[in-house]
Structure formats: structure tokens, C-alpha cells
Amino acid sequence: MSLPVLALVRPAYAERIPLGEISRYFNGFSTAEGEFTQINPDGSLSTGRIYIRRPGRVRFEYDPPEDSLVMAGGGQVAIFDARSNQGPSQYPLRRTPLNLILERNVDFGNRRMVVGHTDDGTTTTVIAQDPENPQYGSIRLVFSANPTELRQWVIRDDTGAETTVILGNMRFGGDLSAGLFNITAEVNKRER
Numbered sequence: 196m197s198l199p200v201l202a203l204v205r206p207a208y209a210e211r212i213p214l215g216e217i218s219r220y221f222n223g224f225s226t227a228e229g230e231f232t233q234i235n236p237d238g239s240l241s242t243g244r245i246y247i248r249r250p251g252r253v254r255f256e257y258d259p260p261e262d263s264l265v266m267a268g269g270g271q272v273a274i275f276d277a278r279s280n281q282g283p284s285q286y287p288l289r290r291t292p293l294n295l296i297l298e299r300n301v302d303f304g305n306r307r308m309v310v311g312h313t314d315d316g317t318t319t320t321v322i323a324q325d326p327e328n329p330q331y332g333s334i335r336l337v338f339s340a341n342p343t344e345l346r347q348w349v350i351r352d353d354t355g356a357e358t359t360v361i362l363g364n365m366r367f368g369g370d371l372s373a374g375l376f377n378i379t380a381e382v383n384k385r386e387r
Contacts, residue, residue: 211314212340214303217321220343221301225249229365236356245362250299251288252376267293268376275381282382292334292350295323311335318346 233241243257255265262277273283311322324333335349347361
């Protein structure tokens with residue numbers, strides 16, 4: 196007795212993406228831009244556009260009514276809250292888990308940095324943290340395979356709160372002005 200053909204069909208299965216391939220993914224681009232959806236620690240949703248210029252620069256422009264801005268440049272992260280008449284909150288980029296994927300040379304082969312590397316058959320997840328400063332939090336990166344693409348990340352901050360960023364329509368290799376990531380210029384523009 197033979198089995199029906201349908202019994203032999205299995206869903207597509209992707210093997211775990213090696214850490215070297217994930218490092219090559221990040222090191223393979225200097226600029227990227229696209230859309231994002233953010234799930235905030237309180238469960239609320241935000242949307243907007245993301246711009247990345249490696250090394251060390253990222254910009255999150257939030258859609259109205261949020262109208263906030265988070266940017267990293269010059270080794271600093273600045274959070275511009277549209278509801279505040281104060282300047283941005285700032286802190287060193289190296290004290291955030293985002294620093295791990297914005298470095299000049301991303302190396303997930305540094306096993307002390309990677310604290311988790313799993314797959315569920317369709318995605319590969321890597322959890323990384325600064326091995327010298329685990330108190331800064333961690334980043335959980337979720338990739339699809341063939342080709343390797345970053346789909347989302349989850350930042351767990353130093354208080355344990357988690358923020359999820361889901362990426363969409365990413366385009367690589369465009370020309371992004373350094374001014375997009377200039378915190379001082381943004382402060383001056385907002386003060387006018």
C-alpha cells in the first residue's frame with residue numbers, strides 16, 4: 196500500500212543561519228532604509244521610517260501623531276520627544292544593544308557576545324549582548340533565510356523592558372546624507 200502524495204509534502208524548512216553568514220549580512224551593507232512597526236513596552240504601536248548608515252548611525256522617524264525622533268550619530272543616541280519643549284535625552288551608543296549591529300565590523304563569531312542562536316524551521320534567532328557590560332541589555336535578532344534578511348529585532352533594555360521593531364520594504368545601498376544623523380543639526384533645526 197502506498198502513501199498518498201500529500202503525506203510526503205512537508206513545509207519548507209530552513210536550517211539555522213550560521214553566525215558567519217549573519218555577520219556578513221551586516222558587513223555587506225553601509226546604508227539601508229525602509230519602514231518599521233514598533234511594539235512598545237506598554238503594548239502600544241508606532242510606525243515610521245528607519246535609516247541606517249553604518250558604522251554607528253541610525254534614524255527612526257515616527258509617523259504622526261507620534262512625531263518623535265530617535266537618532267544615533269557621533270557615538271550618541273538622542274531621543275527627541277515631540278511633546279517636550281526640552282532638548283533631546285542623550286546617552287552613549289555603546290551603552291545600548293543597537294551598538295552591536297552598528298559597529299564597523301560586526302562579528303557574531305565572538306561567542307562571548309552571542310548568548311543564544313536558535314531556529315524554528317523558518318527563522319533564525321540570535322541573542323547578543325555586550326560581554327563586558329551585560330547590564331546594558333540585549334538584542335534579539337530574527338532572520339529569514341535564502342537570502343538572509345533581518346526581519347525584526349527586540350531590544351531588552353537595562354530595566355528588562357522590551358521594544359520590538361519589525362522591518363519592512365528595506366532597500367540597501369542608497370545615498371543617505373550624513374545630515375540625517377547629525378544630532379546637533381537636528382537640535383538647531385528644532386529650536387528655530
